[in-house]
Structures are given as structure tokens and as C-alpha cells.
Amino acid sequence: xxxxxxxxxxxxxxxxxxxxxxxxxxxxxxxxxxxxxxxxxxxxxxxxxxxxxxxxxxxxxxxxxxxxxxxxxxxxxxxxxxxxxxxxxxxxxxxxxxxxxxxxxxxxxxxxxxxxxxxxxxxxxxxxxxxxxxxxxxxxxxxxxxxxxxxxxxxxxxxxxxxxxxxxxxxxxxxxxxxxxxxxxxxxxxxxxxxxxxxxxxxxxxxxxxxxxxxxxxxxxxxxxxxxxxxxxxxxxxxxxxxxxxxxxxxxxxxxxxxxxxxxxxxxxxxxxxxxxxxxxxxxxxxxxxxxxxxxxxxxxxxxxxxxxxxxx
Amino acid sequence: xxxxxxxxxxxxxxxxxxxxxxxxxxxxxxxxxxxxxxxxxxxxxxxxxxxxxxxxxxxxxxxxxxxxxxxxxxxxxxxxxxxxxxxxxxxxxxxxxxxxxxxxxxxxxxxxxxxxxxxxxxxxxxxxxxxxxxxxxxxxxxxxxxxxxxxxxxxxxxxxxxxxxxxxxxxxxxxxxxxxxxxxxxxxxxxxxxxxxxxxxxxxxxxxxxxxxxxxxxxxxxxxxxxxxxxxxxxxxxxxxxxxxxxxxxxxxxxxxxxxxxxxxxxxxxxxxxxxxxxxxxxxxxxxxxxxxxxxxxxxxxxxxxxxxxxxxxxxxxxxxxxxxxxxxxxxxxxxxxxxxxxxxxxxxxxxxxxxxxxxxxxxxxxxxxxxxxxxxxxxxxxxxxxxxxxxxxxxxxxxxxxxxxxxxxxxxxxxxxxxxxxxxxxxxxxxxxxxxxxxxxxxxxxxxxxxxxxxxxxxxxxxxxxxxxxxxxxxxxxxxxxxxxxxxxxxxxxxxxxxxxxxxxxxxxxxxxxxxxxxxxxxxxxxxxx
Numbered sequence: 114x115x116x117x118x119x120x121x122x123x124x125x126x127x128x129x130x131x132x133x134x135x136x137x138x139x140x141x142x143x144x145x146x147x148x149x150x151x152x153x154x155x156x157x158x159x160x161x162x163x164x165x166x167x168x169x170x171x172x173x174x175x176x177x178x179x180x181x182x183x184x185x186x187x188x189x190x191x192x193x194x195x196x197x198x199x200x201x202x203x204x205x206x207x208x209x210x211x212x213x214x215x216x217x218x219x220x221x222x223x224x225x226x227x228x229x230x231x232x233x234x235x236x237x238x239x240x241x242x243x244x245x246x247x248x249x250x251x252x253x254x255x256x257x258x259x260x261x262x263x264x265x266x267x268x269x270x271x272x273x274x275x276x277x278x279x280x281x282x283x284x285x286x287x288x289x290x291x292x293x294x295x296x297x298x299x300x301x302x303x304x305x306x307x308x309x310x311x312x313x314x315x316x317x318x319x320x321x322x323x324x325x326x327x328x329x330x331x332x333x334x335x336x337x338x339x340x341x342x343x344x345x346x347x348x349x350x351x352x353x354x355x356x357x358x359x360x361x362x363x364x365x366x367x368x369x370x371x372x373x374x375x376x377x378x379x380x381x382x383x384x385x386x387x388x389x390x391x392x393x394x395x396x397x398x399x400x401x402x403x404x405x406x407x408x409x410x411x412x413x414x415x416x417x418x419x420x421x422x423x424x425x426x
Numbered sequence: 427x428x429x430x431x432x433x434x435x436x437x438x439x440x441x442x443x444x445x446x447x448x449x450x451x452x453x454x455x456x457x458x459x460x461x462x463x464x465x466x467x468x469x470x471x472x473x474x475x476x477x478x479x480x481x482x483x484x485x486x487x488x489x490x491x492x493x494x495x496x497x498x499x500x501x502x503x504x505x506x507x508x509x510x511x512x513x514x515x516x517x518x519x520x521x522x523x524x525x526x527x528x529x530x531x532x533x534x535x536x537x538x539x540x541x542x543x544x545x546x547x548x549x550x551x552x553x554x555x556x557x558x559x560x561x562x563x564x565x566x567x568x569x570x571x572x573x574x575x576x577x578x579x580x581x582x583x584x585x586x587x588x589x590x591x592x593x594x595x596x597x598x599x600x601x602x603x604x605x606x607x608x609x610x611x612x613x614x615x616x617x618x619x620x621x622x623x624x625x626x627x628x629x630x631x632x633x634x635x636x637x638x639x640x641x642x643x644x645x646x647x648x649x650x651x652x653x654x655x656x657x658x659x660x661x662x663x664x665x666x667x668x669x670x671x672x673x674x675x676x677x678x679x680x681x682x683x684x685x686x687x688x689x690x691x692x693x694x695x696x697x698x699x700x701x702x703x704x705x706x707x708x709x710x711x712x713x714x715x716x717x718x719x720x721x722x723x724x725x726x727x728x729x730x731x732x733x734x735x736x737x738x739x740x741x742x743x744x745x746x747x748x749x750x751x752x753x754x755x756x757x758x759x760x761x762x763x764x765x766x767x768x769x770x771x772x773x774x775x776x777x778x779x780x781x782x783x784x785x786x787x788x789x790x791x792x793x794x795x796x797x798x799x800x801x802x803x804x805x806x807x808x809x810x811x812x813x814x815x816x817x818x819x820x821x822x823x824x825x826x827x828x829x830x831x832x833x834x835x836x837x838x839x840x841x842x843x844x845x846x847x848x849x850x851x852x853x854x855x856x857x858x859x860x861x862x863x864x865x866x867x868x869x870x871x872x873x874x875x876x877x878x879x880x881x882x883x884x885x886x887x888x889x890x891x892x893x894x895x896x897x898x899x900x901x902x903x904x905x906x907x908x909x910x911x912x913x914x915x916x917x918x919x920x921x922x923x924x925x926x927x928x929x930x931x932x933x934x935x936x937x938x939x940x941x942x943x944x945x946x947x948x949x950x951x952x953x954x955x956x957x
Contacts, residue, residue, distance in 0.1 A: 149839030151470070153477035154858060155591055155872060157882070158843055160549065160607075164475075167607040195469040195476075196628040197609045206627045265674055277674035278666065375666045375675070377630030384667075385467060385629040388806065390836050 114418070114425075121414070125407045132403045133185065133396070137178050140392050146170075147194050147390040168194055181396065190400070191393035193386075200397035203382060210280045211378035213290065214370065215363050217298040222305040223356065229306070230313020230352075231340055234321060237314075245310065252307030257366050261300040261373035268296060278375035297374040301366045305359050312355040316348035323347075349420045357413035364402055457956045458659040460940075462949070463672050465686040467665045468632045471621065474549050475609045477591040479861065483948040484663065486650060487634050488529075488615035489595035492520065492539065493587025494650035497946065499765065499866055501587030502651035504643065505534065505596060505616070507569075515578030522569040525641045528598050529614045536565035538616075541602035543573075543586075546594040548606040552585035552869055553594070555899070581869070581899055589650060589863050589947055590870030618642065618654045618952070619661060632663040647952040654952040657942075661951060676701060676935060682956065683936040685949050688808070689748045695935045706934035707947045709762050709862030713742055713813055713927030714873060717855050719886045721847045723799060723826075724854055728792035730922035734775045736785035736824050742927035745812035757929040759915050760874055762862040766904060772916030776926070785824040796827045800848035802856045804835035813857040813927055829854075842883040856883075862929070863947035867911075868895050874914070876923055886923045 148165035149156075156164075165171055169180075184191055190200035233245040269277040275296055281289040320326065321344055329339050368380035379398060386394040417424045466480040473485035494504040503509075505526055510519040526534035540563055547553030562574040579585075586594050596602075596616045604610045613621040619634035626632050642653035664681060666672040669688040675681045677698055686706060687695060695701045715737065717724040724730050743754035755763060758773025799821055803814030814830070821828045829848070833841075838856055846852035864870045875881045875895065876888035894914045901907040936943055942953040 144833070144840055145836040146840030146843070147836075149843060150836055151476050153479075153591065154860075155477050155864070155870060156549075157872065157880075159880075161843060163607045167605070193628075197470065197472075197611060198628070203628070206630075262670060265671070269678055270674055273678070276680055277678050278671045278680060279664075279675075372668050373671060375664070375668065375671050377627055377665075381629055381667065385469070388834065388836055389469060 118411075118415075121411050125404070125411075128407060129400065129403060133182065133400060134178070136396050136399045137181065138174075140390075140395060141174050141177075143390075145390040147392065150389050151195060181393070185400075190397035193394045194391050195389055195394075200394050203394060204379065204397060204401060207377060207379045207382045209282060210376050211367055211371070211380060213280070213283065213294055214297055214301065214367055214376060214378060215360070217291070217294045218302045218305065218363060219356070221298050222302040222309060222359075225302070226306040226309035227313050227345070227352065229310040231317055231345060233310065233314040234317030235336070235340055237318060242314075246314070249307040249311050252303040255303065257300055257304065257369045258373050260303050261297070261370060264296045264300055265374070280376045280378070293374075293376070297370045297376060300373070301363065301370045304366065305362060308359055308362070309352065309355060313348065313352050316351045317344055320344045320348045346420070350417055350424075353413055353416055353420060357409050360409045361406060364406075458657075460658045460661045460683065460951070460954070460956060461681040462661060462663050462951075463666050463675070463681050463684045464663050464949075467629050467667070468626075468663060469628050470609060471613060471626070471632075472610045473595050474545055474592050474606050477549070479591060479948070482591045482593055484621075484632060484634075485593070485595055486617065486948065487619040487656075487661065487951060488613065488617045488621045489597060490526075490616040490618075490654075491587060491594055491650060492596065493583050494652070495587050495589045496648045496651045501583040502645075502648075504587065504651060505539075509583070511582075515580070516575050518573045518575070518582055519566065520571055520573070523641075523643075524569070526616065527639050527641075528616050529620045529637055529639075530598070531639070532598065533568070534596065534616055535568045535599075536571035538599045538602065539596055540565060540571055541599040542596045543594060545597075545602045545604065545606045546592060550585075550592050550594070550870075551872060552581065552588070555579070556582075556585060579899070580902065584867075584869060587650070588869055590861070593650075618656045622660075630665055632665075634661045634663075635659065642952075647950070649946050649950060652952075656951055657953075657955045658951070676937065679937060681937075682940055683934070683943065683949070683954075685934055687933050687935045689750060689753060689933065692750070692933050692935070700938050701935055702938050702940075702943075703933050703935045704943075705945055706932045706949075707862065708764065708931070708945050709866065709947050710929055710931040711859045711861055712757060712760075712762070712865050712929055713746060713809070714858045714860060715813070715817065715855060715925040715927050716842075716858060716873070716884050717922065717924060718848070718853055718884050720845060720879075720884075721852060721854070723792075723794055723797045726792050726794070727922065728788055729794055730925075731775065732785040732788040732792065732794075732824060733821070733826075734919075734922050734925050735788070736780050736782050736820060737776070737925055737927070738780045738820075739776060739926070739928035741816050741820070742813055743930055745816050746809045746928075747930050753932070754928055754930040757926045758919075760865065760871075760918050760923075760926060761911060761915065762866045763929055765862075765866040767867055767908060767911040769908070769912040769915040771912040772919035775919060782823050789824060789826070794826070798827050798829040798848060798854075800829045800831060800852070800854040802831045802833060802838050802841050802853045804838045804857075805832050806834045809859065810835070810838075810857045816927075817855070817857065845879070845885070857927070861947060867907075868898050868914075873924055874918060876918075876921065884924065886921065888917065888921045888923070891917045891921060891923070 148161050152161045152164050192199055193203055229245050233242045236242050265277050268274045280293050283290040329343055371378045371380040383398050464480055468480055468484050470476040473481050490505050492506045493501040496502050505523055506520055507523045508521045547557045559576045561576050565571045598614055601610050601612050613623055618637055618640040620637050622633040622635055636656055636659050642655050645652040647653050672684050673691045676684050696703050717730055719725055739756050747753040758770045758776040761768045801817055804810045818828050818830050841853055842856050844852045848854045860873055872882045876886040876891040878887035879885050891914055894910050898907055898910045939957040941955050944950055
């Protein structure tokens, strides 16, 4: 296992290098000019040119990439062109809200989706199955921002139960922290619930048709024990895989959710950076997300061993 | 059952105190804290390096100016106690008010003003004019400095107190010595509020705390002039990119003041008795159809005039502000309505019924043979997107071949700087808008300049207009200024330097427990109180 872990960790290095080169190249050829955005609408073309020079944007691709790559090797993601702040600091400022949103969404989605999928598989073909699967279609179909606005309208504006927007750090108390995350997590969790519930149902249907389940029933075991102790455990590997893949879905969804609920997280930071063409910041964020994604996949691979003793690396 | 009462009960019994005690939602905010949603993200905080309006608006809290503009667009003394001009108009001697201090406790000295002026003058159009005629800018003593010029400059006080970006904010000498093309990293100011660097999360929040050592002038506050008395210990700028969210937050009492509500959302806000809505800036904005004078087809005056005679400002304005007629008016001119230099001289082509047939005929006369008109339209700014769609329709109606490039504003910013032909990465037209405060006079009105390849994007070339614009700076009386600007207006219409798409206003909205909010080209926090 140690060898596997080492190989996987080492394999992240070329992956990250390719991502770095790809992102840098993509931004280099993409249209847009941060100097023009910085200078503002009143600036003269000469001013824009001076700012471009001061930012080093007039230098060749190889020089710029080399300099950035060298910084990266020293653990420095560079400095935001607009704010003048280190990219690491900007990411650190926004990490907690995004991680909080993703964590609450994940917990909410897993707690809701797995029992939904199990129930749908157990009662396959029944009205309950159809209802739950209809909900899944709804979850896949309706955009995050629509759910977000509806939730905000009903629970914040009409009922005044929860705030419309914002984020409170967890250090200021559990409830203020959670209060700001309930609506965004539900909005973001919809599609995630749909995904996990459908996979859970499909996998459970396959497992429930196995001989050992029939044997368990013949032994007189209770349905809940069969479903949750035996069947679900054996269906866990595909479910965990989908949860992992869904983290990428969460990252994409967080961008929209954070805008709708004015949560100062990484999603909004990404959008702001792209709109302004803040190259070092975009590069830093994409690299970080790539790293997180690689890490999540590694954790999932390792979790297979715990879920299925037959799997050994 | 009131949910908050239930939660409060739970909190007091410790039911939910899982981590470090349970704080209650802070919807009822302190009267000493103001939560304000600005028009845009405060992505940088250097008013000379980055000349966006939002940076200026935040900077006026932190840095004071030598002169400040009042609502009559007159420059009044602000940090200055007195000024003296020699009889030949060549030597200006300025004396600072006593007791002025920076946020770090250091006195504001003449050397700080000189360094600040020097940095500002590199980036500002009027500053550059002053630099060109500057013989000497030196300190006489700690509170006095002298500016010696090679020729008279009657608009000196206006230059130092103007509201258009970049403003001449006064910073400590060590900060003001930063290259004007590099961003400052130290935010020690001279104004009524201190910038809280530690709380600044660009794209999320910027915070300002009261500078208790600030000495306001005795005169009443009016725009950027007079006594800047702030009634808050802390002002938080909360960035909300989504207008619907900001609307909800204002209705819910989570924010106090929203600088620029979307016109579509204003009816909802007006119906709420806890919210007040009013025009934000009486000087409004002028929509712009900017043409590329360097390349076909708009390098042909007849083609420009054909578009001008067909363009319906009403169509544009309804697309931008909706059905609220109080928010827009026709603008057969280039200057801000209601200001002293406003003129409709030569504005006939933009008045009356639009004549598409005449426009087609003129296009044919011009020899237009279906060359593509590359319209570069930023889709991420609602008013620009709306104007772009009207333009595409208009140009098709008069028989032009539209190449509609739907992109984002960042790309427009880059592409409009290209002098290449439209088919090779260049452009034919783009939309933007100009703040009315910048269009009240030639000061800062770079869109009106016609100095060829040195002009603003589109590079119009007309020596006659340039001559008149220069003459305005030397005008001695208001009547002289008006006569000159009437000529400029007429010549700019004939030249079709750009086509104004109309004059429009915007709203601001605030909670009813706020008082003292006034109209102006930027949000004034002085005198605002919260009950």
C-alpha cells in the first residue's frame, strides 16, 4: 500500500505540471487585457500600454512561463495583478467559505440521497420509487440559481427564517455559520442528491438480486438489516466513486451558488479573476482545484480498501 | 411562532452551543455600522493607478483633496486654507489648513502635497497639461507650496478639485513617490475614514473605520466639499455581484444602502415601506455608440452620418432603463443636460422621426458595398448588451452587414485598443457610457477629443474641434465657455465623433432608517445617519 501511495503522490507531479502548462497557455492565447481593465475607461491607449509593461505582459510567452514556473517551484503562486495581494493570501481568505459550503452540501446530499436510493431500489416499480426518481429528474433539470432564488424568496424574504446572503466564519459560532449555509447547501445539493440517489438505486438493484441477499431473507433477517448492513455495504464502492466525481460538480456549482448567496468563496474569486483577466490568480485557483481533485481521487481509491477487503494495492 | 425567539430560547438553554457558544444572527445592526453595497468590486485600492469609479468612490473616504467640487460643479477649498495667484497668472501659492494629519498621526506637509500632485499629474489629462507648462513646484514652508507655470492656467482649482477620475488625492510623500504605473501597498490616508487593510477581501468586503483625528471644515458638507462629518464608526462595503441578492438583502435589512439597483428591481423596492428609492446621480450617464474612424466603413463621414440619422435614442434608452420614463431623456448633444455648458447646437440629426430610407440613400452615396461592420459587444454588462442588440437591429434595418461579436467587457477592453482593420482583429464599433460628471466640461471628457491616433479609441481626427477644446481652458468667462462649447457640440455632431445613444439616470436605494443621503456622481457618506 505504501508503494501505491508513493506512486500516486509522485504521479500528481506530472499531472500538475501539465495542468500548469495548459492553463498558462490557454490564458496566453485567450483574448482580453488586464491592463485595459486596470486602467479604466478614461485611460488613454498610452496609459494602458505603460501598465501592460509594468505588469510584464509585453514579454514573450517563454519568459513569462519560465518566471511563473520558477516561482511555483518555490511554492509561490505569485501576486494578483489587480489587488497586489499574494495569490496564496487571496485563496486562503476564500477557502473557509467554500470548504464549509461543500462540506455542508456533501453531508446534506449524502444523508438525503443514500436513503432515497435505497428506498427506491427496495420499492422498485412502486409509486415511492417513481416519486423519488421524478425528484431526481427534477434535481438534474433545474438550474442551481433557480433553486437558490426560490429558496431565498420563500425562506428568507417571505418567512424570514434565514438570511438572504453572506457568510459567517465558524469561529463566530455554530448557528451563525450554519444559518448562512442552509439555503446555499440545499440549492447546491439538489443535483448532487439526484446523482447519488440514482447511482445508489441502480447499484442496490444489482446487489439486491444477488444470491446472498436471497439467502439472508431466507434466514429471516430483517429488511433493514439486509438493506443497510449487507446490501448497502456491497454497493458502497460505486456510490463512493460517484461522490468523489461529484466533488468536481460541487466546485462548478459553488461558483453559481456563491454568487447567488453572496458567499465570499473561491467560486466568486474565480469568476472575478476570469472577468478581470487576473492571470496569476486564475492560474493559482485552477492549480489548487486540480490538486484538490487529484487528492479526492486518491482518498477515494484508498477508501475502496476499507469498503471492500478484496481490493488490495 | 417566531423562529428567532425559538432559537434565542434554545441558545440560552445551551441546546445548540456545540462550538464556542451560539451567536445570534445579526440582522439588527448597530447604528454606528453602515453596510453599503457599491456599484462594483473594489479590486484594487490605488486611485491613481486604477482609475475605475469604484476606486475613486472608496478613496474619497480615505484620502482628502486640496479642493472639493460642490453640487454647482465649483471647486471649493478643502485641505487648502488659502491660495494666491500672481497678477500674471503664472504663480500659484497654496497654504494648507492647520491641524491636518495623516492616519499615522504625521502632519500633512507641503512636500506630501507636491509628491501627490506629481504622481496624479502623470495620469490625469489636466495634470498632464499642467506638467507641460510647469516651471517649478516647490515647498515654501511646511504648510505652503508654490506652483510656477510658463503660461496661465485659469482652471487650476478645478483641476485639483475635480470629481472625475483620477482625483488629486493627498497621500504621504513616501506613498505618493510610488511610480504612477505601479500600485501602492500602503493605505495611510488623509481623509475622514481609515482603510482596514486586514479586513479587505477583494470581491467580498472592504471596511473603513472612523478617523477620530480628522478635522472637518466648518462649512456644511456638499459633494466633495465642506465638512466631511461621518456618523459611523465603521462602514462596510459588501460586494454583491448578483442584483437579485442585493435586492433581497436590502428588503431583509441585511444591508443599509445599495448604490445602483437594477431598474427592473426598483418597482419591488419602491413597494416596500422600509426602503427609500431616489435618483443616485442627477448628472447621470451618456450612452455611447463609438465608431472606428480609422477603418472602413466608418472612416467615411457619410456612413457615420447615415447611422446617426437612423439612430433612435428612445430605442436605446428603453432597452437600457426599461419603461421608466423618469430615467432617461433625448440627448441631441454631447454635454450633460442641466449643466452650464449643455448645448443642442447642431443636434438636429438626432431629433425627430428616424428616416431609414434616407439613411440607406446616404449609405449608397457613400459607396458602402456591404463591408462587414464588426460590432464588439460586451455581454456581461447589461446596459452595453442592451445597446448592442439595438445597434445590430438598426444597422441591419439600414442595410449594413453586421458582424456581431458577442464577448465580455475584458475582451472589448483589449480589442478596442487594436488599430488593425476590423477583419484582422480590429473593430468597427463598440458601446460604452460616460458618466455625466465627466461630460459636464472638456475636463476628463476624453471621448470628445479628436487628436487622431492620440485620441481615445476610434481615433477621430478633427483639428477644428481640438482647437476649440483647447480654447476652453483659456476662456475667462462662462459666456465665452458656452460659446466655445456650442461650437464644439456642433462640430462634433457634424464630424460624428461618436453618437450619443441618450441620457439616462440610475437609482439608489436605502433602508428608511437612514437619513442624510443625497444625490451626486458618487455616494457621499458625510452627513448620513442611521436611526
